[in-house]
Amino acid sequence: MKIVMVGTGYVGLVSGVCFSEIGNNVVCIDKDTDIITGLNKGIIPIFEPGLETLVHKNIKEKKLSFSQNLINEIKDADIIFIAVGTPRGKESGEADLSSVFTVAEELSKNIAKDTIIAMKSTVPVGTMGILEKIFKSKPNSKMIKTASVPEFLKEGFAVNDFMSPSRIIVGSNYTEAHSKLYELHKPLIRNNKELFFKTDPQTAELIKYSSNAFLAVKISFINEIANLCEKVDANVEEVADGMGLDKRIGRWGLSVGPGYGGSCFPKDTLALIHTAVQNESPVRIVEAAVAANDSRKASLFSKINEEFNGDLRNKKIGILGLTFKAGTDDLRDSPSVDLIARLIQYGSHVRAYDPEGMDEARKKISGPIIWCENLYQASEGADAIVIMTEWEEFNSKNLDFTKLKELMKKKVIIDFRNMFEPAHVSSFGFDYISLGRKKSVPND
Ligand SMILES: NC(=O)c1ccc[n+]([C@@H]2O[C@H](COP(=O)([O-])OP(=O)(O)OC[C@H]3O[C@@H](n4cnc5c(N)ncnc54)[C@H](O)[C@@H]3O)[C@@H](O)[C@H]2O)c1
Known part of the structure; x- marks a missing residue:
């Protein structure tokens, strides 16, 4: 099948590449010139384990390409996926659907053959209904069959999740859309037909x-x-x-x-x-x-502040981990971002390191931060190090506590991922603060 993927971010790129890997001819579209120019030169805009190899392989096999020319590419498409961003709106928390509607308008004016339009972006319940109205208002409406196909991949495991999905939810009011999307996903479903879950668009949207x-x-x-x-x-x-x-x-x-x-x-x-x-x-x-999550994020700062008796001025704090979790370079809504801003506001000197998120961090976090090349550099002269992301290289098998001790000014480790055994860290003479652990020791 010819698949067009509109939006070549975390979801669109991974999905597009994986659809090509299972035998389809895929064109990924993005409005961002840097992304498409880069991909055409073999530069992958995101970090996702296993993705780069698949991109290069499928480009070489001529099953995968990248373009900015949506109208040209949809001419012979069987299925068009919309995978553009649906970020938080500016005010009330409602999803910003402007990119979705821009793409839908463009498609509605230019579809000239029978095509399935499938929504992979996460959109509020009722959005597919609104899109249907947009399509119905155009003369080519009979050619378009819509479906909601929400995506469940997890960043850091995205390729694996896509190739071995927990479920494929397809919400549509069209039999043809259900059957075409079943055909497309067949290699992922293998013998497990229950993975393919047929429903209506509103229910699919709400499942996500x-x-x-x-x-x-x-x-x-x-x-x-x-x-x-x-x-x-x-x-x-x-x-x-x-x-x-x-x-x-x-x-x-x-x-x-x-x-x-x-x-x-x-x-x-x-x-x-x-x-x-x-x-x-x-x-x-x-x-x-x-509300609990907001107060959890706020409490991180309070814990550090308490350790320094409310005076963070001129304290050197090494932040280990900037991404919102391990395995990704994504910093969107990462707790590290807010924490760093507050530490700087209260007079701390921040030294920051992340194994994959440094480029994104430099774009997203401003202020007088010392960007470090490794965790030991971030610990040099530090009054405390704070572990924010559960990267493998920070775990106790990989971390050299003796080296850390020599490098740091004060021996304080604040671990917001509970990566270490308290007794092990304390045995090196560190003051170790983690979350939700017992303070008492067993009687025998
Ligand atoms: N990231 C995840 O882990 C994840 C998982 C499941 C679902 N989702 C959902 O998938 C959707 C996409 O998320 P993402 O993380 O891939 O976002 P993203 O920001 O990484 O990618 C979106 C891409 O769409 C492009 N775009 C925007 N408007 C466009 C237009 N008019 N034409 C062409 N391209 C356009 C942007 O340039 C960007 O590259 C969102 O609705 C998100 O909620 C994300």
Whole structure:
């Protein structure tokens, strides 16, 4: 099939490449000249494990190409995916759909053959209905069949998630769209037909938001339980392990941390709340998860500030990890971004390092920051180091505590990912602060 992917970001590029890998002829479109020019030279604009190899392989096999000329490419397309960004709107938390509508308008004017238009962007329930109206108002409307095909890949595991999906949700009011999209996804479904979940567009749209909101609730839940653990001398990791043994609960999302960030959970929870309020059907649990996440992020600064008795002036703080999680270069809504801004505001000198996010960080974080080439450079002369992202190279197998001790001015490690065993870190003479852990030691 000929597939056109409109929007060549994290979702569009990964999806486009993977569709080419399973035998389709794919053209990825983006309005950003740098992205398309770069990709045409073999430069991958994002970091995603396994992606680069697949891009080069499929370009070589002539199954994958990149273009800015949407109108030219849609002429012979079987399926056009919309995978443009739907960021948080400026005011009320509602999703900004301007890119989606721009693309839809352009498609509606230029489709000249039977084509499926499939929405991969995360869009509020009812959006496909609005798009249908746009298409119906044009003379070529009979040629267009729409579907909502939300994407569930996780950054850092995107290629793997796409090639081995947990489910493929297809919401459409057209039999032809369901059957064409089934054909397209067949190599991913293999023998497991239940992976392909047919529904209507509104339900598909809501499955996406509900999934993200549910996971956000889980993360906020364990972060609040971690706070309680600190008060009652319990251990949040054991609470999570014990809970996770119940298959109805599962362990994923129960890792204590600095609060959820990234390009999806923060904006999608707010957008769902907005839709719910508009429909006078509040989602109070999601509202609580958002509030808990906001206070989790604010508490990071307070913990550091307390360690320095409320005086952060001229303190050298090494920040290890800038991306919102490991495995990606994405800094959108990353807790590190806010934390660094506050530390600078309170007079600290920030030294920052991330294994993959440095380029993005330089674009997104401003201020007098010393950008470092490795974690040891970020620790030089530091009054404290703060671990913000769970990168492998920061874990205790890879970290040289003796070297750190020599480099740092004050021996303070503040770990917002609970990467280390407290006794191990303390044995090197560090003052070690982590989240939701027991302070007492066993009697024997
Ligand atoms: N990033 C994720 O992990 C993830 C996972 C699942 C779903 N989603 C959803 O997928 C959608 C895309 O997310 P993303 O992270 O890939 O965003 P992104 O910002 O990385 O990429 C979006 C791309 O669309 C391009 N674009 C915008 N308007 C355009 C237009 N008119 N024509 C052509 N290109 C245009 C932008 O230049 C950009 O490169 C969002 O709705 C997001 O919520 C994201």
